[in-house]
Amino acid sequence: EPEVTQTPSHQVTQMGQEVILRCVPISNHLYFYWYRQILGQKVEFLVSFYNNEISEKSEIFDDQFSVERPDGSNFTLKIRSTKLEDSAMYFCASLPEVQGTYEQYFGPGTRLTVT
């Protein structure tokens, strides 16, 4: 069964450093998402991406965040200058259709620890 993959599984970085989290969505999917989950809290939507541009973003997704689909298969989330509060699990997801009736497929997540 096709699946969303994410690398690395765990990333440790120092405050102020840039990090790039990588995702490979399922190949025929059209919409891509990033969510995050701070330890012990609920899963939060960050951004959705379609047709090579951001279609929606949350208040969390400020100027420090950016997304890119550089080569037609990878989907990346960049945090320009990490803060302690960026420590969380980051989940990538993809969706085959844009109608609210299809399942989003989530990756296993990247645990980001900012020290």
Next chain:
Amino acid sequence: DAKTTQPNSMESNEEEPVHLPCNHSTISGTDYIHWYRQLPSQGPEYVIHGLTSNVNNRMASLAIAEDRKSSTLILHRATLRDAAVYYCIPTIYNQGGKLIFGQGTELSVKP
């Protein structure tokens, strides 16, 4: 976004049915009701969705109230692997499918 209310936690015995309720009284007429679950240390996983009629799939059944203000996810025979947090998520039809997660119900299954 429609607000949802779910019990914080529920307990079940292995091999017994589990009924997980969700109240979504502010749901709009075109919102689909999705259920996802999150196993420990994993990403969320789709379980089932519906609009008005009850739905069955290999994982679960979804019973939707006639007024659509509530729904119930039914696991027919709980297994230890079903221990997870279950989220009920009304999804707005035209909003590109983003999911707004609440706190969900943490289901524990006793052997």
